[in-house]
Amino acid sequence: MTEALSRHILFLNWRDTRHPEGGGSEVYIERMAAEMVARGYRATILCQAYAGAAAEEVKPDGVQVVRRGGRHTVYLFAALVYLAGALGFGPLSGRRFGRPDVIVDVCNGLPFLSRVYARRPVIALVHHVHREQWRVIFGPVPARIGWWIESRLAVRVYRSCPYVTVSESSRAELVGLGVDAERITIIRNGTPAVLTSPVPRTDHPSLLVLGRLVPHKRVELALRATVLLARELPTIELVIAGQGWWEAPLRELTADLGIEHRVRFAGFVTEADKHELLGRSWVALTPSIKEGWGLTIVEAAAHGTPSVAFRSAGGVSEAILDGHTGTLVDDELDFLRAVRRLLRDDERRTEMGRAGRVYARGFTWEASGDAFAGLVSDRLAGVPQGQRVP
Incomplete structure (x- = not known):
């Protein structure tokens, strides 16, 4: 806990759970951020803005959320917000947020490519490889471009970074793209607590x-x-x-x-x-x-x-x-x-x-948080607070 105090983790994710199209991957990111706060870290999630959402807020669990840009421009805003913070202004430079000591770059098909511009330790987080989705959602040309970014460019950009994924199958796919197996850590989802008393099944199928x-x-x-x-x-x-x-x-x-x-x-x-x-x-x-x-x-x-x-x-x-x-x-x-x-x-x-x-019952967020905190600690080892990495 002492080592974590005042260390700041920045999660770059395209959405948060309140976004109309938020899903399980957003739940994972927010739970990991909350687990880091519970262990003494500060955590900020930078994600896209949407109608009705505050540009900045601090959630009850202590996780700070910064919303900028839209479906595609959030990637540009992530770089701008980080660089503004590096120059001493912007939301990540103030007392409320603070500059990050480590960045968790979440690749939901498209990566944020933070390793290109950020002089901080970076962890690449990939829930799964989107080979099939590109063809389903986009036309032939955009699908080829997106798949090239995910399967070729991103692998090269993050070639010196540790990876986190959530299953053995995703790990195998990443290895198939050329990511070194020893750099990939599997940290599974926890099981959300059951919030209701037992209810009867419907009387019909x-x-x-x-x-x-x-x-x-x-x-x-x-x-x-x-x-x-x-x-x-x-x-x-x-x-x-x-x-x-x-x-x-x-x-x-x-x-x-x-x-x-x-x-x-x-x-x-x-x-x-x-x-x-x-x-x-x-x-x-x-x-x-x-x-x-x-x-x-x-x-x-x-x-x-x-x-x-x-x-x-x-x-x-x-x-x-x-x-x-x-x-x-x-x-x-x-x-x-x-x-x-x-x-x-x-x-x-x-x-x-x-x-x-x-x-x-075998999957808990606490166990996942312990594993994630261990990876963050290893990534920060030997990097004095505030020091840049090449």
Whole structure:
């Protein structure tokens, strides 16, 4: 604790959890920042601005948040804010924020490239590699450019930096891009505390999709499964909790499929509402094309709710113990069959629920914070406070 006092960690992340499109990766960053504050560090998150959000604030847990720029310009503002602080003005130079001693550069597809301009120790944090997402979200040319930045340029820029990632699968992908294996530390997500008392399951078959509404989450698969399952489960309901720019196409598909009466778009939900949905649902669905870990899967498990996800989707293959806490599938037909089996087999769901609760208890934010603090301490070792690194 003594060593950490007044040491300042700057997290560069494109969003925070209050952003309309914030998700599990933002939860991870904010929890790590809070864990660092709890251990005596000062922590600032620099992320993009959005309507209704304060430009600067200090959260109840002591984490300081600076919001600048938009979806793409936040990367430029990160450099400008840092450089302004280095020259003695700007939000990171005042008494409230202070200049950083170490930077955690979060690469959500695009890196901040802080190693180019910052003369401070840098830790690169990658939840997962975005090879598949580039092609899903962008056209051919932007996708090629983005993938080149992520897979070639970033690897070169951070070639002397330690990496943090959240799963073995993400670590393997980084190694495949050329990152030295010994520079990569796996620090998994913790399991958020259950905020509600136990609630009864719905009296009808119920499915839940929880997360951002963007194309690569493939919520369409859940909609199509609902149509087919309704033929033998006429009271089935699908709840889609979350928001994002892909909501309109999803609503259009829901109407085209004629299942508006079976699908509820819950929009943004509070933590308490989220936990109630997780506890009441029979099965949670994660049809995403790629996840670094699968935080919502373990959250569901903490409520005794099994999940169905795709084996090829990165870290979900570790968030689920296949056949014990949920089911991993290989294609859309397999997805439909697995969901059907769980909805129709009460005993299997119950067994998976019990195993899931035990598994979820094995992941704590405190343990993750200890590991992260150890990495930060190692990175700062031998660098006197305020001294620049070449």
